[in-house]
Amino acid sequence: MSELSKLISRGEGKALELKEEMPANQNIARTAVAFSNMGGGKIVIGVEDKTGKIIGVNDNDILNLPDKISNVIYDSCYPAIVPEIYVAKAENKNVLVVEIFPGNLKPYFIKSTGRERGTFVRVGAVNKPADAEMIHELERQKLNISFDEQMKNGCTEKDIDFQKLKMNFKTLTGRSLKSGDMLTLKLIKEIKGKSVPTYGGLMLAGKKEFFEQAKIKCARFKGNDVKIFIDQKEFSGPLYEQVENAMNFARTHIALSGKLNGIQRIDRYEVPLEAIREAIVNAVVHRDYSISGADIKFAVFDDRIEITSPGQLPCSLEISDLESGRSEVRNKVIARFFREIKFIEQWGTGIIKMMDFCREAGLKQPEIKENGLFLKVIFYKASAARSPKNGGQKKWSETVVRNGGQISGQKRPPEINGRSFEIIALIKENPYISRKELIDKLGINGSAIQKYIVKLKAAGIIERIGADRGGYWRIIK
Known part of the structure; x- marks a missing residue:
């Protein structure tokens, strides 16, 4: 099977659109704009979109459609989008591929409707109009500025609780935080001789809550759905404190079960806390803070644990990339600070470590899902675990031995x-x-x-x- 056939077999998604025949001009233009604003993509003509059945295109279309499609995209979109159009084989049939590359002049939009109403982005397999927040995000991408690097108008360095940050930094790292480090870490920026806090600086050390969406909501539900709460907590304040508060919630509501092995009692959490921590840190560092009204959700059910964070994966990443260690920093200020306080040890290792912790505990591998504008990590509890003989292994960090002695099965x-x-x-x-x-x-x-x-x-x-x-x-x- 060719690479194109494999791509088609996976169905439509954020980088693929399938069409049995040439779609309406407006639909082509919207898809071209959405792909250019995101990570690029392909429109494949000659394939049924619902079934993935390859129909192919006839010789006349192969000759006539490329120029027609190029003209539609050029006349309809701004800034100019230049697609690459070519014929490819899929199951021995000719299909027409319209490849759109990620743009450098974002936001792209439909000329006839203007920037505010004509900017589209790709969400899953759908082209959606971009709201004002998304248009601002596209502008930041063009300038290579992350959301948390922006300066907060109307604020001064007095809005940063430097003394608390200095004390906590010393506690976490053993090192002193000097005033100059605030500039180095981009918690503040200098403009016209004045120090102005960045968004990241305020989320890490603001004296009050400046961003309502910068919080973690935790809940323990009864059963496997969200009908009945057993407990719920909401954590705001400095982001690194939110991580610790969420972990305390996890310690309270993730069961610690014990098993007697001779005279020894071996205790282990249903899901390794190390894996949970990696997922929470990853959510806090990489979520999209430009989406207002959306916070991180940490939900504990009887059979699973879910951590949901706002924001799609960055345009250049797929879920399989995360599992192989590829990463892209969305929030540069927050990521740099978390690296300084050792909440992040090495770029790109968090998801791999999370997977390793669960595998070594004999659990089913965590599932990562992209659902619209949200990313969800699902941990399955021990009821879905593999036994050690089927690949699960115990490790020091998942096993507690009481009454002394040797851990079963290890030297x-x-x-x-x-x-x-x-x-x-x-x-x-x-x-x-x-x-x-x-x-x-x-x-x-x-x-x-x-x-x-x-x-x-x-x-x-x-x-x-x-x-x-x-x-x-x-x-x-």
């Missing part, structure tokens, strides 16, 4: 004894546990605790994220 790393396992168990139960709390729970002195922690770090089992005060432990293997 201890060198020099890791029963007391170290108790420390791992306590960290797993509470990643924010302090050294003092470890001392109190284990009944040993501080120097002994420090010795075990040094060994666990040296063995690559745990690491400390952030400073002693306010930071947390991460079990890495």
